Amino acid sequence: MTDQPQLLVAARQGDPEALAQLVARYHDRVYRYGQRMCRDRFDADDAVQDAFATLARRPDVQHHPGVIAWLFAVVRNACRRLLRPRALERRRLGEPVADHDAVAALDPSPHQALERWRIVDTVHAAIAALEPSLREILILRDLEGMTGEEACRALAISDAAMKSRLHRARAGIRDRLRHLRDEVG
Numbered sequence: 030m031t032d033q034p035q036l037l038v039a040a041r042q043g044d045p046e047a048l049a050q051l052v053a054r055y056h057d058r059v060y061r062y063g064q065r066m067c068r069d070r071f072d073a074d075d076a077v078q079d080a081f082a083t084l085a086r087r088p089d090v091q092h093h094p095g096v097i098a099w100l101f102a103v104v105r106n107a108c109r110r111l112l113r114p115r116a117l118e119r120r121r122l123g124e125p126v127a128d129h130d131a132v133a134a135l136d137p138s139p140h141q142a143l144e145r146w147r148i149v150d151t152v153h154a155a156i157a158a159l160e161p162s163l164r165e166i167l168i169l170r171d172l173e174g175m176t177g178e179e180a181c182r183a184l185a186i187s188d189a190a191m192k193s194r195l196h197r198a199r200a201g202i203r204d205r206l207r208h209l210r211d212e213v214g
Contacts, residue, residue, distance in 0.1 A: 052081050058183070059100045066108035076107035097183045098165050101173055155205040163198035170195055 036054075039047030059080060063073035080103035084096070156164055169180040170191075181191045 051084070055097060055100055056081075058097065059104055062101050063104045063108060066105055067111060069111075072108060072111045073104075076104045076111065079107045080104045098169055098173075101169070101175075101183065105173060151206065151209060152202075155202045155209075158205060159198055159201050163194050163201060166191055166194040167198035167202070171199075 036047050036051050056077065060073060060077050063076045063080075064070060067073040067076055080100050083103050084100060156167065159167065165184065166180060169175045169183060170177070175183065177188060177191055181188055184191070186194075
């Protein structure tokens with residue numbers, strides 16, 4: 030069974046052979062990414078396992094050509110969930126900070142929180158408005174921090190196509206944000 034959509038359907042239905050083939054196909058790349066994100070082999074194991082288990086349950090991802098990018102996103106989110114308690118603990122334990130002025134307050138004021146939410150929501154809406162091929166390259170390069178070569182491999186596209194899509198995606202975001210800014214005044 031080598032056809033990716035069939036493989037995903039079979040894995041979702043509980044076929045252990047299909048799940049094994051799916052894991053074999055993507056595991057190395059996803060695991061390396063997990064190790065970079067989590068910075069801990071055990072957390073990376075948990076994050077990658079979570080990603081493949083989630084993939085097996087997601088019918089909406091079956092026919093998506095960017096399944097590898099989706100796996101990276103699931104691993105990234107799992108690593109962030111795993112790292113969040115450690116970051117809070119380090120803050121509470123009083124790790125020395127070189128530049129005290131650069132440290133943001135833990136609890137922003139309600140006005141600051143609302144303003145931050147509005148900005149994030151506006152940017153997310155601008156990203157969501159992009160066509161899928163532009164959105165996925167923007168997410169991989171600018172949000173995931175992948176190199177151009179990694180993004181090309183993840184999406185199975187040429188370097189020229191990646192650069193062109195990334196340029197169009199960034200220009201689209203700029204135009205949308207500029208348009209929204211002009212509307213608001």
